[in-house]
Amino acid sequence: MLTIKDLHARVEEKTIIKGLNLEIKPGEVHAIMGPNGAGKSTLGYVLSGREGYEVEQGEVTFNGANLLEMEVEERAQAGLFLAFQYPVEIPGVSNMEFMKESVNAMRKARGEDELSSAEFLKKAKAACKQVNLPLDFLKRGVNEGFSGGEKKRNEIMQLIMLEPKLAILDESDSGLDVDALQVVANGVNSQRDGKRSFIVVTHYQRLLDFIEPDYVHILAQGKIVKSGGPELAKEVEASGYAWLGQAQEGEEA
Amino acid sequence: MSEQIDQALARKYDAGFVSEIESETFPVGLDEDVIRRLSAIKGEPEWMLEWRLKAYRTWLKQTEPEWAHVDYPKINYQDISYYSAPKSMKDKPKSLDEVDPELLRTYEKLGIPLHEQEMLAGVAVDAVFDSVSVVTTFREKLEEAGVIFCPISEALQKYPDLVKKYLGTVVPRGDNYFAALNSAVFTDGSFVYIPKGVRCPMELSTYFRINEQNTGQFERTLIVADEGSYVSYLEGCTAPQRDENQLHAAVVELVALEGAEIKYSTVQNWYPGDENGKGGIYNFVTKRGLCEKNAKISWTQVETGSAVTWKYPSCILKGDNSVGEFYSVALTRGKQQADTGTKMIHLGKNTKSTIISKGISAGYSNNAYRGLVRMGPGAEGARNFTECDSLLIGDKCGAHTFPYIESSNPSAIVEHEATTSKVSDDQLFLCQQRGLDPEKAVSMIVNGFCKEVFRELPMEFAVEAGKLLEISLEGSVG
Numbered sequence: 001m002l003t004i005k006d007l008h009a010r011v012e013e014k015t016i017i018k019g020l021n022l023e024i025k026p027g028e029v030h031a032i033m034g035p036n037g038a039g040k041s042t043l044g045y046v047l048s049g050r051e052g053y054e055v056e057q058g059e060v061t062f063n064g065a066n067l068l069e070m071e072v073e074e075r076a077q078a079g080l081f082l083a084f085q086y087p088v089e090i091p092g093v094s095n096m097e098f099m100k101e102s103v104n105a106m107r108k109a110r111g112e113d114e115l116s117s118a119e120f121l122k123k124a125k126a127a128c129k130q131v132n133l134p135l136d137f138l139k140r141g142v143n144e145g146f147s148g149g150e151k152k153r154n155e156i157m158q159l160i161m162l163e164p165k166l167a168i169l170d171e172s173d174s175g176l177d178v179d180a181l182q183v184v185a186n187g188v189n190s191q192r193d194g195k196r197s198f199i200v201v202t203h204y205q206r207l208l209d210f211i212e213p214d215y216v217h218i219l220a221q222g223k224i225v226k227s228g229g230p231e232l233a234k235e236v237e238a239s240g241y242a243w244l245g246q247a248q249e250g251e252e253a
Numbered sequence: 254m255s256e257q258i259d260q261a262l263a264r265k266y267d268a269g270f271v272s273e274i275e276s277e278t279f280p281v282g283l284d285e286d287v288i289r290r291l292s293a294i295k296g297e298p299e300w301m302l303e304w305r306l307k308a309y310r311t312w313l314k315q316t317e318p319e320w321a322h323v324d325y326p327k328i329n330y331q332d333i334s335y336y337s338a339p340k341s342m343k344d345k346p347k348s349l350d351e352v353d354p355e356l357l358r359t360y361e362k363l364g365i366p367l368h369e370q371e372m373l374a375g376v377a378v379d380a381v382f383d384s385v386s387v388v389t390t391f392r393e394k395l396e397e398a399g400v401i402f403c404p405i406s407e408a409l410q411k412y413p414d415l416v417k418k419y420l421g422t423v424v425p426r427g428d429n430y431f432a433a434l435n436s437a438v439f440t441d442g443s444f445v446y447i448p449k450g451v452r453c454p455m456e457l458s459t460y461f462r463i464n465e466q467n468t469g470q471f472e473r474t475l476i477v478a479d480e481g482s483y484v485s486y487l488e489g490c491t492a493p494q495r496d497e498n499q500l501h502a503a504v505v506e507l508v509a510l511e512g513a514e515i516k517y518s519t520v521q522n523w524y525p526g527d528e529n530g531k532g533g534i535y536n537f538v539t540k541r542g543l544c545e546k547n548a549k550i551s552w553t554q555v556e557t558g559s560a561v562t563w564k565y566p567s568c569i570l571k572g573d574n575s576v577g578e579f580y581s582v583a584l585t586r587g588k589q590q591a592d593t594g595t596k597m598i599h600l601g602k603n604t605k606s607t608i609i610s611k612g613i614s615a616g617y618s619n620n621a622y623r624g625l626v627r628m629g630p631g632a633e634g635a636r637n638f639t640e641c642d643s644l645l646i647g648d649k650c651g652a653h654t655f656p657y658i659e660s661s662n663p664s665a666i667v668e669h670e671a672t673t674s675k676v677s678d679d680q681l682f683l684c685q686q687r688g689l690d691p692e693k694a695v696s697m698i699v700n701g702f703c704k705e706v707f708r709e710l711p712m713e714f715a716v717e718a719g720k721l722l723e724i725s726l727e728g729s730v731g
């Protein structure tokens with residue numbers, strides 16, 4: 001599904017990702033943990049092609065294609081989804097319009113017909129219910145005035161509607177209470193079908209109780225410094241990142 | 254994103270074609286003889302000619318206003334032709350079958366079929382081509398309701414008393430430089446009269462098209478809504494793509510008598526000039542409405558075209574409890590300049606006004622909102638609410654807000670809110686990450702920003718306006 005080889009990337013003048021390797025096969029769930037400022041969000045942005053994030057070295061293939069040569073929207077249309085750590089508001093554009101454009105852009109790229117309004121609405125309502133958002137969220141402006149938790153659930157709703165091949169969840173659990181966490185986890189689990197893959201970026205092992213990962217990686221200073229199974233997350237939970245041999249402040253951001 | 258914007262601001266203007274139509278066009282130049290000739294061609298009553306000449310003499314003494322936040326080379330008024338009409342219109346075609354097919358094709362290409370059976374149901378159109386009205390549709394149906402909807406040149410012949418009674422009562426002959434010029438040389442435009450208590454059975458609209466080179470367009474529109482009546486009126490405008498600037502100086506007067514309501518919507522898409530600011534229409538327009546007791550006038554405008562726009566649709570809230578509204582979307586890109594806004598003059602008791610202005614600037618353009626709210630001494634309990642939002646696309650454009658508030662009545666309440674925001678990289682990235690291309694993303698964000706104004710437009714035109722923004726923004730991002 002995704003192969004990252006010796007990736008180096010910088011933001012502005014600062015190199016953040018420094019030699020990262022990762023292999024994700026279809027159906028796998030990889031958790032990425034690591035201290036604040038390790039480069040977790042940066043990795044998500046680099047993979048999705050955000051402007052300003054420059055690859056200095058390395059290769060990334062996504063289902064056989066050279067991901068790094070594709071535009072942001074082409075990567076998205078190829079099935080790469082990023083659930084944002086801080087979802088942005090788009091005032092006046094309803095969730096419904098936004099998602100309709102989005103779903104249809106993806107369909108068009110796959111050579112499928114656009115969904116009719118009725119078909120779309122049915123799908124949207126189902127997704128809304130699945131993440132426990134009232135239906136009137138479809139009419140509200142994208143993330144406009146949503147609480148932190150609502151924004152995160154809204155991201156998962158989009159994930160459910162778009163059915164991506166690879167979803168990167170950037171701290172979709174932060175700021176959520178246990179019930180909301182359960183909702184987010186259920187949303188993700190409902191998409192696990194043995195073919196779709198996930199990168200779950202999190203600070204806490206808590207989320208991984210609900211979304212069981214196949215692999216856990218520790219990202220520090222732009223590299224994966226340790227990989228293992230679910231037990232690695234529990235170790236981190238118990239001992240923090242102090243073993244990385246450096247002071248880590250502001251962990252609970 | 255700024256990088257993307259830097260890339261070719263290649264613009265597309267769908268209405269930029271020229272129609273091959275033989276026209277009778279006055280040589281360039283302006284003097285009293287030109288006005289006499291123009292009035293004679295139109296077969297106007299003597300008083301009208303006198304009125305024009307007085308306006309002309311006033312204009313000669315006036316100077317061009319320079320206070321607006323716009324910058325353009327001096328206009329040579331002797332380089333403009335003041336009348337141009339398709340030759341085929343000379344014999345006044347009686348029905349559509351007699352109208353030059355090339356003219357009909359022009360409107361079809363613009364998406365305005367003039368055959369009634371093909372038209373949007375429920376919309377009557379007056380099509381003005383350069384200096385004359387080509388055709389007015391659905392006239393019989395309107396006549397049944399007692400509604401008059403015809404070219405103003407025709408109204409001057411058929412209903413001279415009605416025109417004489419109201420012409421210049423809201424925008425006096427010498428009101429300002431461009432209004433005086435218009436009063437002297439106006440050629441065509443629409444006249445509307447809605448009788449007492451009548452709800453106009455359909456939307457009325459006028460479609461203005463400039464075709465000839467070196468001609469100015471000076472249209473004059475007069476809408477009178479008699480007591481307790483209602484009308485919704487829409488105007489649209491386009492012009493060919495040319496390297497020379499062309500002048501459009503219109504006057505629109507609205508009279509809403511007691512308890513009447515006029516909804517006036519504009520979708521302005523004059524040729525804006527190329528990316529270097531060459532060519533385009535100078536859109537210098539005076540629009541004003543007068544509200545008697547309990548009357549309401551609502552201006553909605555979507556301004557995407559013109560090289561320079563100077564325009565302040567206003568309401569004089571003379572009668573007690575009268576209501577004025579102004580909803581505006583003004584989009585500038587390339588080197589376009591817009592100085593637009595409104596004036597709400599509260600004279601009567603408990604008068605209310607609402608101003609919602611949305612300015613969008615892209616490229617190297619400049620977009621200014623200029624608004625005056627005046628509370629007269631008699632405006633007991635009057636209220637105004639103003640919301641003025643600017644959206645910037647890229648970092649080379651400008652947005653400016655000039656609100657003027659004058660209150661001579663302590664019981665009047667004026668509220669003003671203003672915001673400036675940018676189409677952010679974050680928003681753009683979110684949209685692209687969800688599969689949208691950058692152009693679609695920007696137009697969606699802009700449409701969202703304009704929502705409050707679009708919902709004031711008549712249904713049929715809200716969709717058009719959305720599409721227009723989309724076309725206008727094409728090429729605004731890389």
Ligand SMILES: Nc1ncnc2c1ncn2[C@@H]1O[C@H](COP(=O)(O)OP(=O)(O)O)[C@@H](O)[C@H]1O
Pocket residue numbers: 011012014016034035036037038039040041042043
């Ligand atoms: N736009 C930017 N400009 C400069 N530095 C940045 C920018 N974005 C992130 N960084 C820096 O990159 C490093 C990694 O940040 P980030 O990927 O957000 O970490 P994480 O998500 O692991 O907490 C941090 O040191 C951060 O300050």
Ligand SMILES: [Mg+2]
Pocket residue numbers: 040041042085170171
């Ligand atoms: Mg982060």
